[in-house]
Amino acid sequence: ETGVTQSPTHLIKTRGQQVTLRCSSQSGHNTVSWYQQALGQGPQFIFQYYREEENGRGNFPPRFSGLQFPNYSSELNVNALELDDSALYLCASSPRGGGLTYEQYFGPGTRLTVT
Amino acid sequence: AQSVTQPDIHITVSEGASLELRCNYSYGATPYLFWYVQSPGQGLQLLLKYFSGDTLVQGIKGFEAEFKRSQSSFNLRKPSVHWSDAAEYFCAVAQTGANNLFFGTGTRLTVIP
Numbered sequence: 001e002t003g004v005t006q007s008p009t010h011l012i013k014t015r016g017q018q019v020t021l022r023c024s025s026q027s028g029h030n031t032v033s034w035y036q037q038a039l040g041q042g043p044q045f046i047f048q049y050y051r052e053e054e055n056g057r058g059n060f061p062p063r064f065s066g067l068q069f070p071n072y073s074s075e076l077n078v079n080a081l082e083l084d085d086s087a088l089y090l091c092a093s094s095p096r097g098g099g100l101t102y103e104q105y106f107g108p109g110t111r112l113t114v115t
Numbered sequence: 116a117q118s119v120t121q122p123d124i125h126i127t128v129s130e131g132a133s134l135e136l137r138c139n140y141s142y143g144a145t146p147y148l149f150w151y152v153q154s155p156g157q158g159l160q161l162l163l164k165y166f167s168g169d170t171l172v173q174g175i176k177g178f179e180a181e182f183k184r185s186q187s188s189f190n191l192r193k194p195s196v197h198w199s200d201a202a203e204y205f206c207a208v209a210q211t212g213a214n215n216l217f218f219g220t221g222t223r224l225t226v227i228p
Contacts, residue, residue, distance in 0.1 A: 004158075033215060042119075042205050042218030043159070056214040090158055092216075104216060106151075106158040 002027050004093050004107035012113045013081050021076040021110045023091030031055070032074040033104060034066060035090040043090055049074055050096060078112075086114045117142050119208050121219035128196050129227050136191040136222050138206030147209035148189040149216065150180055154202045162204075165189060176200070201226045 005024045013019050025032050031050045035043035045058035049068035063079040072093070078085055088111050092104035118141040128134055140146055147166050151159040163174025170182040180191045189206060203223050207216040 006158075031214075035216075042207075042220050043216075045210075045215035045217070048214050050214075058215065092159075103149075103161070103164060105161065108158040111156075 004091055004105055006089075006091050006107040006110050008110060009108070010111045010113075012115065015081055015083060015114055017081050018077065018079045019081060019112060021078075021089050021091075021112070023074045023076070023093075023107060025072045025074070025091075025093030026105050029093035029095050029105070030072050031094045031096050032068055032072065033092045033094070034074070034076045035092065035106075036060070037088040037090055037109070038084075039087070046076070081114045083114050086112060088112075117146075117208055117210050117217050119206050119217055119219035121204075121206055121222050123222045124220070125223045125225065127225040127227060130198050131195050134191075134193045134196045134200070134224070136204050136206075136224070138189045138191065138219060139187050140189065140206070140208045141187065142208055145184075148180075148182060149207040149209070150174065150178070150189075150191045151205045151207060151218075152176075152202045153205065153221075159205065162191070196224075196226055198226045198228070200224060 007022045033048040034046040037043040046060050047057040048055045052068045065077045068074045088109040090109045092106045094104045120139045149164045150162040153159045162178050165172050165182045203221045205221045206219045
């Protein structure tokens with residue numbers, strides 16, 4: 001069974017640029033969630049995708065957007081990068097159905113640095 | 116609004132000693148509760164979860180947690196800590212309306228020989 005994978009591992013961008021992060025969900029999981037973890041903080045929910053549609057969103061501006069593909073993989077796009085966007089971005093997948101939706105399995109994350 | 120409080124920012128224990136990490140939550144109904152562990156530079160690994168039923172749940176790596184509704188707590192315990200347990204531990208509650216997990220700020224565990 002393949003776990004959640006994310007790419008790239010590390011990324012350095014300049015303020016104002018755009019970035020795309022990628023995630024492949026765990027086998028059998030059809031729901032993908034994205035979290036931002038700033039240094040020294042707990043992860044904060046960005047949004048969730050199910051059946052290729054956004055299915056819940058946290059308190060993040062519209063310049064954070066995403067996609068889910070038919071194979072359940074997902075992308076996180078961030079436009080007009082700001083210094084505060086520097087963080088570890090975590091992708092989590094879960095099966096759908098009742099409490100299982102919340103049994104989320106995380107990838108290793110993408111470390112984004114904005115300079 | 117839901118919230119999760121982990122009152123201990125940093126805990127140091129000796130190898131072989133017992134461990135208890137505290138977690139308090141605020142939620143209107145019976146919550147889904149989780150403990151995750153994060154090693155430096157890594158993603159989060161699910162240690163255990165509580166959905167319903169027996170209030171004492173067993174997890175991986177010898178961890179257990181007890182759900183106490185009267186105290187709104189879900190504390191994580193381990194009877195004998197190993198050096199490899201040094202990591203950051205996060206308690207989380209499911210926000211059922213928004214389909215996401217709400218995390219505490221974490222407790223950093225240091226294990227000394």
